[in-house]
Each structure stands twice: as C-alpha cells, then as structure tokens.
Amino acid sequence: MQVNCPTCGVMTTWEENRHRPFCSERCRMIDLGRWATEAHRIPGDPAPEAANEAARESADAAEGDAEQRADDRTGA
Numbered sequence: 242m243q244v245n246c247p248t249c250g251v252m253t254t255w256e257e258n259r260h261r262p263f264c265s266e267r268c269r270m271i272d273l274g275r276w277a278t279e280a281h282r283i284p285g286d287p288a289p290e291a292a293n294e295a296a297r298e299s300a301d302a303a304e305g306d307a308e309q310r311a312d313d314r315t316g317a
Contacts, residue, residue: 242254242255242256243255244261244262246262246263246264246265246268247262247263247268247272248263248264248268248269248271248272249264249268251264
C-alpha cells in the first residue's frame with residue numbers, strides 16, 4: 242500500500258516501513274518538533290489552572306521520591 246508522507250508529501254510504502262506513516266526519520270523528527278513547539282495542537286479548551294497546578298505538584302512529588310530512592314541506594 243502506498244501513502245503520502247504527512248510531512249513532505251512523498252509517496253512511501255506502508256509495509257516494512259519502520260518510519261510509517263512518514264517516509265524517513267527526518268520527516269518523523271520534523272513532525273515531532275512541530276508537536277513539541279505546539280505548531281501542531283489538539284483543539285480544545287485549556288485545562289483549568291487548578292488541574293495544571295495539581296499535575297505539577299504530582300510530578301514534583303514523584304521526582305522527589307525518585308531522588309530519595311537514589312539517595313537510599315547510594316547511602317547519601
């Protein structure tokens with residue numbers, strides 16, 4: 242089956258293409274960069290600030306737990 246690469250539009254095969262749906266690693270990384278810089282976005286309302294704060298606190302707590310476990314292993 243032939244598909245168009247979503248980044249550059251070149252026709253590429255679907256089967257046995259490890260970069261599918263992209264034609265190459267380069268096109269795959271370009272697409273990833275567009276998501277990272279928010280050039281690509283999923284439409285919707287922004288998350289409420291309270292939810293954002295709770296997510297940050299949860300991530301900070303998990304990071305602190307990981308640091309503590311590492312300290313416990315090294316005896317620091």
